[in-house]
Amino acid sequence: MALPHVNAVVIGSGAGGGVAAKELAEAGLSVVLLERGRWQTAFDYRKDDLQNQRTTQLGPAFGPHDLKKNPRVRVDDNGNARVVYANGWDYQNNAMCVGGGTLSYGAMAWRFMEQDFRMRSTYGDVENSTLADWPISYDDLEPFYEKAEWEIGVSGDDSGNPFKAPRKKALPMPALPHSRECEILKPAALRLGLHPFDIPMLRNTVPFNERPACMRCRWCVGFACECNAKCGTQNTVIPKALATGNCELRTECLAKEVVIDDRGRAKAVAYFDENDRLQEQPCDLVVVSCSAIESARLLLNSKSKLFPEGLGNRSDWVGRNLQGHSYCGAMGLFDEDVYDDLGPGAQIAICDYNHGNPGMKTGAMLANEFIRLPIQFAESNYVGVKRWGIDHKNYMRTMFRRTIRVMGPVQEIPVFDARVSVDPAVKDFWGIPVARLSGSKHPHCVEVSYYIAERAEAWLKEAGAIQTWRQPSGMGLSGGQHQAGTCRMGDDPATSVVNRNGQIHDCDNVFVADGSLHVTNGGFNPVLTILANAYRISDYITREWKGSKFR
C-alpha cells in the first residue's frame, strides 16, 4: 500500500535534519522526518561510564545499538579491508538517535572565522589536496549563525576574542562561573600575550527556552543531559516541528535510497520501517542529513538509470574529501589539585593559532579538554606509564586530579582519496551495501599538529605545569563526530556535489544539509556551522517553494 504523498522527506534528525524539518514544517510544507534510531533520553543509559558516546566499552549508548546489524568496512593504508563495528574507533561513529550527535555532544558552538571560508585564497595551492574556497562567505552565513544561537540556545562570552568574525548580536546566555582549570589557564594565557575567552556552548547556563540551567556534573560530553540543559535539536527545533502539525517523525526508519524517476528527479524515499518492512514515501523534495559518512553512502546507494554511479555522483565527488579534525595538544601535571569535578570541563579557549602560523597553511583553536571519567583516564596512556600493576594505580592516584589537558582540532587540508565509498561485498542487516572508509590525512595536518601541541605545552608550562607531555596527531583518517566534506558545496559541478544552496547539481529537488557540504571544516567543532547552513538551505527551499510544487 502506497503511503500518502508529502511535500518533503527529511532523512536524519541530527543538527541538519532537525533544523530543516522545523523550518519546512513552519513554512507550511508537509514533512516526514525519518530517523534510523530511537527517541532517547538521559534516562536510557543513565550516567553509565562504560556505555555512552565517548566511552563505548559496552557499546555506544546513543546508537547504533545493534553493532552486528550496522557494520562498516575500513581499508588500511596497505589496502587491507576489514569489517568494523560502532564500538571501535575505526568506525568513525557519530550517533544514531533523535537529535543525532546533538543529544550527547560536548556542545561547543563555534562560528567559523572569515578565513575558514576562503582557505584556498588565504593559503594558495597545497600539493595533493583539493583545498578550495567555500562558494559562500562568512557574511552569507552570519544571520543564520545568529538564528541558530538564539533558537537552539548558546551561552558563553567571546568578547575577549579579537580574531572572531564580526557578530551583530551578543550570545543569549552568559558564560558559566569559572572552573579551577580556567582560573589557572586564563592568567597564564594573558601573561603569554594570548587572548583567552569563554567558549560559546549550546548549553543553558540560565533557564532558557523553558529548560533549566546546567548543574555541572561530570557526565557531560558523550552523555544525554540529565537535567536537559544541553541544547540539541531533540529538545528545541524537533518539538517545534512536531507542534506545527505538519511534521511526522518516524523513528527506527532506515533510508535505503532516494528513488529517482525517469526524468532524473526524486519522487520518493525508500526506507525500512521499525518492523524491517520496505516502504516508499512519495514526496516533492528530499533533504539528506545523515552526516558525512551516511549521507554519502545513501547517495551512492541511490542508483538509477540517469545516475548509474549514484545520485549526484556524475563527477565522482560523492564521498570524497572526508575530514574531521587532526586533534592534538598537551597534558600538564601540576603540583596541586586542579580537578574540581565541575562539568562540562571545557571552558576556556584561544583562537591565536587558528591562522597565521609561521610557514603553515592551517591551525586550530586551543581549549581545555572536557571533564574526564576515571575509565577514560585509566585507558588512555598519555605519559607512557606501565599499563598495569602498582605503577598504573599510582598513576591514577597522582595524575587524575592534578592534570590539565589542552587540546585543539587542527583544520584539515582536504584529500581527494580520503573517502567514503560503498563496499562491493559487505551489506548491513537490511541488505544495503555498507560504507567503506579509506585513505588518510594530509601530511601537512600532522606537521601543524606538532606545532599546535607545542603551543599547548607552552601554555601549560606558563600556567605552572611541572611536567608536560605533547600529543600530536597521527596520519589516520579522521571523521567521527566531526565528520564532514563528502558532498562538497561549490559552483562548479565538475568539482563539487551540491551548489551553494545545498542542492544537488543534477537533481534540483534533492538537498544536502549536514557537515557533508563543508568544503573545509574550520579549526573548530563544526556543529554550529551545520545548524546555520541548515537554516540557510531551508530558507532557500521555503523561498523557492510554490505552494504545491517545488519550482
Place this chain on the structure above:
Amino acid sequence: MSKPRRLGRRTFLQIAATVSAGGSILACKEPVTVWKFFTPEEIATLDAVCERIIPADDYPGASWAGVVNYIDRKVTYVFQDKQSQYRKGLAGVNDTSQALFEADFTALSAEQQDSVLETLSSGKAPGEAWKTQSPSSFFNLVISHAMQGFYGDPRHGGNKDFISWRMLGIPHPPVRARRPAAPVA
C-alpha cells in the same frame, strides 16, 4: 575440562533438600559453580591475575572491588565472543606458571605472578594454550576488562562500593542534582 554447570534455582533447592535431609556430603560429578560462565578454578586464576593488574595497597585492589564479577557478567552478555579466549587463556596462564615455577598461578608469590604476567606480555610464553592464541593479546584483554571493572560504573558488577571513585576522591554516587557552583572568588 568438563563444562561448568550453572547453579539454577531448582538445582539449588535439590541440593539444599539433600543436604538438610541427609546431612550427607555432597557428591557431585560435575563441578558446580555460582558463576555465570567461569569455573571456580578459573575464577580463582582470573581473580589472581586481576589483583596483580590492580593490586591492593592502602586502597583495595581488583579482587576486593569484584572485578571478576564484572567480567563474568559481561562475558555472558556483550563480550560473548571472548568466551573461548578466556577459557583457553586462563588455562594458558597456569601452563606458563607451571613451566616457569612448577605450580599453579594462584599458588605463586606476587613477584612470581608478576613475572608470569611479564612473560605473557612479552608475547612469547611457554604453554600449550599459546599455540593457538597470542598470550599478549589475551593479557591485554584482561587488562582492559579489569580497568573497566575497577574504574567503571558499579552497576555492572565491579567497582564495589564506588571504591575506585573514593580512591580518586571524586563524588559518588553520581550527582543527580545540585545548584550551579558559585563563581570562584
